[in-house]
Amino acid sequence: MARLDKPANLQKITTLGNDINGLIGFRFNVVRLYVGVMLVLAAFIVWSGIRTAEQTQQYHQDYKTLQDMKKQERMLKVEHQRLLIEQQTFSATPQIASRAVTELGMFSPALSDKIIVQPAATNNQGAAQ
Numbered sequence: 532m533a534r535l536d537k538p539a540n541l542q543k544i545t546t547l548g549n550d551i552n553g554l555i556g557f558r559f560n561v562v563r564l565y566v567g568v569m570l571v572l573a574a575f576i577v578w579s580g581i582r583t584a585e586q587t588q589q590y591h592q593d594y595k596t597l598q599d600m601k602k603q604e605r606m607l608k609v610e611h612q613r614l615l616i617e618q619q620t621f622s623a624t625p626q627i628a629s630r631a632v633t634e635l636g637m638f639s640p641a642l643s644d645k646i647i648v649q650p651a652a653t654n655n656q657g658a659a660q
Contacts, residue, residue: 631637
């Protein structure tokens with residue numbers, strides 16, 4: 532009978548070994564799944580950090596561009612004001628002329644009233660010849 536017990540024990544050990552191998556295999560699959568999930572999460576964290584840095588850099592570039600445009604706008608406003616003053620100055624000239632004629636009785640001289648003055652020839656030129 533002892534010989535009959537041996538194969539039964541051997542069968543129990545083999546069955547137990549298969550159960551342990553199955554359990555270890557199952558645990559190994561769970562660990563592999565856990566490691567895979569952790570790797571995906573780590574990759575996502577790295578990717579989101581890179582995207583955040585890129586967006587921050589883009590924000591700084593856009594802000595600098597905005598400040599440059601505001602500075603340019605201020606300069607253009609100053610130039611616009613200067614041109615408006617210049618335009619008003621030139622548009623005032625006809626008004627001055629019309630007031631001079633109407634209020635002060637001034638007029639533009641006729642051609643016969645104009646005298647052209649030329650410098651006289653100097654004696655040094657004649658002596659040099």
